[in-house]
Amino acid sequence: MKTKAVLDESQIPTHWYNIVADFPVPPPPPLHPGTHEPLTPDDLIAIFPMGLIAQEASSERWIEIPEPVREIYKLWRPSPLYRARRLEAALGTPARIYYKYEGVSPVGSHKLNSAVPQAYFNLLDGRKRLTTETGAGQWGAALALACQFFGLKCDVWQVQGSFDSKPYRRMQMETYGATVVGSPSELTESGRALRERFPGTAGSLGMAISEAIEAAAGDPEASYSLGSVLNHVTLHQSVIGQELVLQLKEFGEEMPDALYACAGGGSNLAGIAFPILRENLEGRANTRVVACEPKAAPSLTEGEYKYDFGDTAHLTPLLKMYSLGPDFVPAAVHAGGLRYHGMSPLVSHAYDQGLIEAISIKQREAFAAGVTFSRAEGIIPASESNHAIAGALREARKAIETGESPVIVIGVSGSGQLDLPAYADFLAGTMADS
């Protein structure tokens, strides 16, 4: 019985897919924070290279993947699609469950799909150094490696709480040659101001973004690099969903009935779901796309859809998105990179237009699902991915009652090898139910 579809590396997509070309209603543009006018490319040139600015504003449906990027994608892509036969048996469900596993990337998550082109377009633009933020560390590790591949310097501001509790991630970034500091730090004006305003804070992604932007804006050879939220990031991640469409055919399946993906800033969800949404919009599929977010950072399910800042110090453009506000500091739940106050404008627009659904999951349910998955399939999923698995398990268990056999796809965005302390917390029964 077929367990996984791997595809040959020659089947890595040649183009990224841009959903902006297919939305029935165009998404609201980003605004300049001073003038509240739509942003122009010039407004971004201090912190982004031209190649990425062009992608950010593009409404072309297909954007070619440069050959040097595709060559590096070959180190781990195509990522495998698995039929979760052992999980189905463990649950006793008639559902047919598949999962697309991005943990095969050398850094252990989907983040490398965007880190590599971001480093590449910065190199083309003559930049020598990238600054970025990271929460759990998946994005920081990805950018550290991508910078190493292209000979760029990489400086990472890591949310202080993660910096202290996840030393392995820092070691991983340093092994790839990056420098890592806890945020808020003494190295930037915004960091110093945040330390004064919130003494002893464990930090937040919004704070770390402020610091990384400030550092890039003050260095003409540097760019800022963001691991989620923005249009060009969701664009790069579209390789995931494009491969999924091919791989389902290898199993003899049509489009899935439901697709579950975790959502923090939105890059993983967009990457696996937008190519499927295109199938929906063109009438070739009728897939329910379900964004799974942590109950402790519920931007889609409990946030407000409005123009808001992406960072705490208000250095970013204004983005129309579901947001909990840039001062939001999430509870100390094990949700990794999902602990962000906002949501990708394109994912937000899709949700606002009724093209996707959203649910929120408490961490105990997420980790119970992760342990069930680990023991059946072997792979220990990332904290983030457990939210998608938990959502899918709800539907798979419901199918036991209804007797239906839906085809369910789960986006497993990464490996949980470096999230093991969270699993230990869950298994010890000491995890808060938040």
Add this chain to the structure above:
Amino acid sequence: MKTKAVLDESQIPTHWYNIVADFPVPPPPPLHPGTHEPLTPDDLIAIFPMGLIAQEASSERWIEIPEPVREIYKLWRPSPLYRARRLEAALGTPARIYYKYEGVSPVGSHKLNSAVPQAYFNLLDGRKRLTTETGAGQWGAALALACQFFGLKCDVWQVQGSFDSKPYRRMQMETYGATVVGSPSELTESGRALRERFPGTAGSLGMAISEAIEAAAGDPEASYSLGSVLNHVTLHQSVIGQELVLQLKEFGEEMPDALYACAGGGSNLAGIAFPILRENLEGRANTRVVACEPKAAPSLTEGEYKYDFGDTAHLTPLLKMYSLGPDFVPAAVHAGGLRYHGMSPLVSHAYDQGLIEAISIKQREAFAAGVTFSRAEGIIPASESNHAIAGALREARKAIETGESPVIVIGVSGSGQLDLPAYADFLAGTMADS
């Protein structure tokens, strides 16, 4: 340009390869420790199931892989073979370097190749519980998962030094449902005796083996399970080398000029090398096989070839092997599971017969190679694997001088995601040169 050969899961080998059938001189048999007569199957029945005892004594060339084992192999096999183009460029070597990567298994190492059939044959024999030892934790994690797959209980004695310094491995084993204790423990007679004889000891694999054997021998429903050294373990690992032969052809290569693999107990080396030795013995190849061991546990390069015990309490049969003696306690080097006093009898025999070579590597050279590899290829290799990479880099750098273009294959036995503190030690310049 082709970067990796993955093969379809239908190309997973259907049989394990047993080199005993092809050795020009038969290997010396194991001896009963009391009578010094060759061991009989009955001598092993208290601690091993019949299926594995038969494999241990077999001289059949091909042994069929049971379908339930092959089905589980599909979760990660065939493992990829990479052309290390980026590493070649970083070194500036004319050598063509390939690496076979076993870190894609859900536990992150080659150990699962043997853990799954061991659990399966125990299930067939009606055993309910497996006991084992683990050093760095790669084997313990693999057996924990394999037991979970087949519904067996798993009790792991982990070398105390690793138990204390590597909490993530313990958490991984517990996530898979195993129980883990530090060794020597208070739970066994041999553990208590060892604690009295060596107060405050950090333990050793030899000690942990004694405890696990004693626990299995005292429970009629239990078996003992060993992750290396024995013939049936090297047999199971032969899937690695068989896939390698097919994958080299996908790159248009004949057999390699040299094959580098790390060697502790010998299972990884045997797995990748024995199918290549067969090609040598049948005249289809002329590959130099180089065992790479840590300078701090140099059984092949500095040990004595003699009948010796596999454990500290002298509970095992006598095995003819290169050994540093069962009381050997290695220095606290970052060599993971390579820190064992003995060497697989089949690997020892191959070395004694001049069929393979051996070198030893100090840990700083190993980790320097690991960092070079990580930054070029993205994958952070296991501590063990770094020894093989270091050996290969010596040859690749020599090729710069000679101008020759040897084809070099490296066995990368696992992922180093859980070895990051060792990388941090190296990068900080605080690693001892031992």
